[in-house]
Amino acid sequence: MPTLGAIADDFTGATDLATMLVARGYRTVVTVGPDAVAGDHAVAAADAVVVALKSRTAPVSEAVASSLGALRALRAAGCERFYFKYCSTFDSTPQGNIGPVTDALLNAVDERRAVVVPAFPGTGRTVLDGRLLVHGEPLDESPMRHHPLTPMRDSDVGRLLAPQTTHPVRHVGLETVRSGAEALKAALDDPALPDALVVVDAAENEDLRTISAATLHHRLVTGAAGLALGLTGPRPGASRARAASRPGDPAVVLSGSASAATRAQVAHGRAHLPHRKLDIAALRADLDASVTELVGFARDCWQDDPRRPPLIYAVDDLRDLDQDDATPVASVLVEQALAACAVRLVGAGARRLLVAGGETSGAVITALGVRTLTIGSPIAPGVTWATAARGTGHADGEVDVALKSGNFGDTDIFTEAWSVLA
Structure with a gap:
């Protein structure tokens, strides 16, 4: 029975995260939408389920509704911890959908705060001083500034997120991350910190492992697929699917x-x-x-x-x-x-x-x-x-x-x- 449930805002992101989870030892299934979760034998045998949505550029109300529907389906399947996966270039508009979906999921799982971790150094995405860099370039100077649907005109993740959320947006810098998982956990769990979305710096894979270790007790985390680097699944060497096709097939x-x-x-x-x-x-x-x-x-x-x-x-x-x-x-x-x-x-x-x-x-x-x-x-x-x-x-x-x-x-x-x- 799965215990980890993920909600991905697009289909490529879903397979991206699922690949990471398989590598970390989770038997993982991607379902297309929440309706495919219930009654599926592969889901019942999995350790993790990723629900693929087409919500990244959907109207805000639709994105929130479909994400909450995915959460309900994952809970019904047995999942106890949840991962909202979005793109490592934080693809969104001033209205959302990253902020509104995170707000709704936080409320549904009765949590006070969630980390925001778009970094994925393996694909050239890092966050330093709260700014998202793409292969060393600020996001707003990268080719993403020309994206036809979600042009990214700012590299400051906090500024991008603030108009989208009803929560305060806070930042935890690389110095705290590099102090280790316990220090980071203490900073994130500080009672003086208000209910908030917390942007966390990460420049190397080891930083993501530290963030993951510091948030294992959080019922909800949000980020790109890189955050899964710090997870340890129950089945090291989880097998991958064999190809359904044969060489030479069209x-x-x-x-x-x-x-x-x-x-x-x-x-x-x-x-x-x-x-x-x-x-x-x-x-x-x-x-x-x-x-x-x-x-x-x-x-x-x-x-x-x-x-x-x-x-x-x-x-x-x-x-x-x-x-x-x-x-x-x-x-x-x-x-x-x-x-x-x-x-x-x-x-x-x-x-x-x-x-x-x-x-x-x-x-x-x-x-x-x-x-x-x-x-x-x-x-x-x-x-x-x-x-x-x-x-x-x-x-x-x-x-x-x-x-x-x-x-x-x-x-x-x-x-x-x-x-x-x-």
Whole structure:
């Protein structure tokens, strides 16, 4: 029976955290939404359950409601401790959703305060003096300042969080963290500290282990996946899922992300893979016809050379974001098109899908009717293969999926990810 329950605000974040938990010795299952928790045999046999939501950019009320629904489902499954997982670049707007969801979860578990730990040094995210750095650059000077949905225009986590929460926001610096777990625990549990959200500095993995050790008695922690580094699961060497597909099975890359890392990956992919870029105007005019053309292109590629998965992508140049079509409305079209492509391509035989972008991943997994993801072979920090179990009525069965956050992965991930899929 699971005792640790996690709520992830997007699908790539869910697999990111689940990968960390498996590495720490937890038998871990990712469920797509709270409804998939109840009555699932894999959930009952797990040590940890991560509920994947598509709440990062949802309206605040919707994000809060879905997060509380996930909490109720996890409690019913037996979980006693909870982890609210958001992106290590703190993707949010002035309205939320990190603050409102944290407030609601704190109230539901009857806790007074929670740590806020977006740091994940393994992926280049550190917090110093309360400021979030991305590969050494302040967040607001990194490519995240151009994000089409959640442009990050401040690197001070406290200032980002304050407008979103009803709690005071406090900060604990690196000096206290480096004093050890007991000193940090005493600082966090100080009776003089008001009910608060506490931003905690972390620059190295050892700092995250210290924070985790100091908060083991907290019923709720919040942060990126790196905070799981300090957890010790009950089953060292917890096994990973075997691939559902076989080498040579049809594969495809679906990229909806506009991040700088993904644009570099797209550029590399274009040099090595057959590719097709989404035409927003054509999608707006006739989405179904555009999807039909893209699916036909991919199927032709499989026949020509099954060893080279086709790449279907949305953005390859920063100038794409300067156009009138680089709007949330256009992003919805991209999600709809790539999700529709995924459904038709799986129906046509695809058994390996690499999906880039959190919103795109959510759209694809939802459209495919996936209920659970079982973690498989890791590809890169924060990116893993997973076996996707689809709901009843899907004759296509299980497929292997890799859900890649826009900012994660090496430049050659679109060509090299397949080599680790056993």
